[in-house]
Amino acid sequence: MVTPDGGLTQTRVRFLAVACAFAIATLYYSQPILPLIGASFGTSDTVTSQLVMLGQIGYSLGLFLFVPIGDRIDRRRLILTLLAINTVGMAACAAAPSFAFLGVALLLAGLTTVTPQIIIPTVAGMAAPDQRGRAVGVLLSGMSAGLLIGRTLSGFVGEFAGWRAVFGLAIAMNALLMVIVWRTLPATKPSSDLPYPKLLLSLGRLFADHATLRAACITGFLAFGAFSALWATLAALLARPPYQFGANTVGLFGLIGVFSIVAAPLIGRLTDRLGTRFMIVAGTVVLLIAFGFVLLAERTIWALVLGIALIDIGYRCVLLANQTRIYPLQPSAQSRLNTVFMTSVFLGGAAGSLCGAAAVMWSWSGLAGAGASLAAAALIFHLVASRAAR
Incomplete structure (x- = not known):
């Protein structure tokens, strides 16, 4: 996995996967x-779960406002700047005097948690075409590890040191991340000389010009919506009878993400071999099966464990296949292509979180119904769009 000038080795890709892990973890703490x-601010489960939605809205705005700049300036410098601002956001979360202040701080943090979406198109553009899926798969393994790190450490630290200490930990993680990025990410040259306002305007043109991009945006929106419906409501449901788990136990459910960490490189190789359309079908079908197991979660914890593992794997299939198929569409606009796609994905995450929060009143059956509906919509749209394209 080497660039024509030898600048991108497997070792660097692995280090950058670690960078993606530390960066994305802040969105899930x-x-x-x-x-x-x-309990600290006296808010209900429904109101408190909106913090997840605010982080995802911030992330979507950050994708739209900041990632396109990667086509205009050195991406390494852009990432380091965003990490510095994110550290300020984490400090504000740790010191939040009110629930409203915390919501605004998480929105700010979400805005600047987009560094993996600058790293991924950089690596995808440097990798050989027949290794692009594998390279993206390794980076997505890092992001999956970030989900695990964010959820598991957050639950453990929150239970024993309080929720504010979780955001203090994020500040230390950011410091390490900045060192990794500075030492391993190659400097890049601008691929566009468009002024910033025109860069943003060009996003609409990319969306209008490429049917593949539009299809990827819609399936990504729906698949991540299903994924987020689960994680936005899981802690609240597990705190209820019959489980009544504390934050540290809920955090341990993040360890289930090990399955998707192990699976992501394999998913990348299968995508290179079997094609992106097939993998999107496979991913959405896995999501549907997964929410069938979630429906049984109130009866047995093992059904929930299996459902969570399958949800992680199904969503990764859809995400990786979509990212692999959009980057070759216009090589000079890879950051902007990723912006359009990932903005749609995380808007879907915010919508899914909202759906999950609304469905939580019907307990596990409500969550299963919301997630399965989003997954089924993704599958149906993909099949229709693929048939029309052929």
């Missing part, structure tokens, strides 16, 4: 500690 935050 709040999930296992939602009950602790709600």
Whole structure:
């Protein structure tokens, strides 16, 4: 996995996967500690779960506002700047005097948690075409590890040191991340000389010009919506009877993400071999099966464990296949292509979180119904769009 000038080795890709892990973890620290935050500020489960939605909205805005700049300036310098601002956001979360202040701080943090979406198109553009899926798969393994780190450490630290300490930990993680990026990410040259306002305007043109991009945006929106419906409500449901788990136990459910970490490189190789359309079908079908197991979660914890593992794997199939198929569409606009796609994905995450929060009143059956509906919509749209393209 080497660039023509030898600048991108497998070792560098692995280090950058670690960077993706530490960066994306900050978006998920709040999930296992939602009950602790709600108890601290006296807010209901439904209101507290909106913190997840605010982080995802911030992430979507950050994708739209900041990632396109990667086509205009050195991406390494852009990433380091965003990490510095994110550290300020984490400090504001740790010191939040009110629930409203915490919501605004998480929105700011979400805005600047987009560094993996600058790293991924950089690596995808440097990798050989027949190794692009594998390279993206390794980076997505890192992001999956970030989900695990964010949820597991957050639950453990929150239970024993309080939820504010979780955001203090994020500050230390950011410091390490900045060192990794500075030492391993190659400097890049601008691929566009468009002024910033025109860069943003060009996003609409990319969306209009490429049917493949439009299809990827819609399936990504729906698949991540299903994924987020689960994680935005899991802590609240597990805190209820019959489980009544604390934050540290809820955080341990993040360890289930090990399956998707192991699976991501394999998913990348299968995508290179079997094609992106097939993998999107496979991913959405796995999501549907997974929410069938979630429906049984109130009866047995093992059904929930299996459902969570399958949800992680199904979503990764859809995400990786979509990212692999959009980057070759216009090589000079890879950051902007990723912006359009990932903005749609995380808007889907915010919508899914909202759906999950609304469905939580019907307990596990409500969550299963919301997630399965989103997954089924993704599958149906993909099949229709693929048939029309052929």
